Amino acid sequence: MRIMAFDYGTKRIGIAVTDPLQIIATALTTVHPEEIWSFIDNYLQGETVATFVVGKPLQMDGSDSESAQHVLGFVRKLKKTYPQIPVAEIDERFTSKMASAAIAQSGKKKSKRQEKGLVDTVSATIILQSYMQKKEL
Template structure:
């Protein structure tokens, strides 16, 4: 039984989160430079069983795709090409960055550590994954 990996894609940085093998708990994995993500995931999937990639689907308030969607579709194409045996699903990432910022504000971190964007991306990926898990359990 493999894990699920959530991907909060960004032009510069991409946050990753993963589940435990029982697919119950979502935890942050890391934040990488976006150009390193496919290589990292390929290596990770060779060492660990991965069942599904959940890629965040950013939407504007009116429900239309965000401007970054075209880049995400190219990324998904590369990921599918490198790891064709792993399913890729999309899940809404609406408000995850806002919630992640609020979460960071509640954690007892120094202000300079709260402003580290990598941590924000990782938390956003974790929120996407936890929301996806909740939806799947219904």
């Protein structure tokens, strides 16, 4: 059973998944918000997902950020559409900065590093790794 993580944005949703043994988090893809539900439906036809993890956008003081309302709507619909799959929310502060830094360190050309979709999928992977580390504690 895999764990699937989302870095929700109003323009793109970065998606990452674990391997079936839930050991390794891997960037999967980026999907437009209008396509997310058909993407999840198609994915679930071939894979079993144990948990959905959604990055929760917070301000530095821990309060909800402006984009939190969009994420809240997404989480609500995830829970309603897939009631059998638990949804975990995890603090996503700094994931985009961490993703950009990781991409820069990977040696990718600057044009590739600035691709927003790549940042979103790497952010989703970082969110998933954070969740997996917290789960182990």
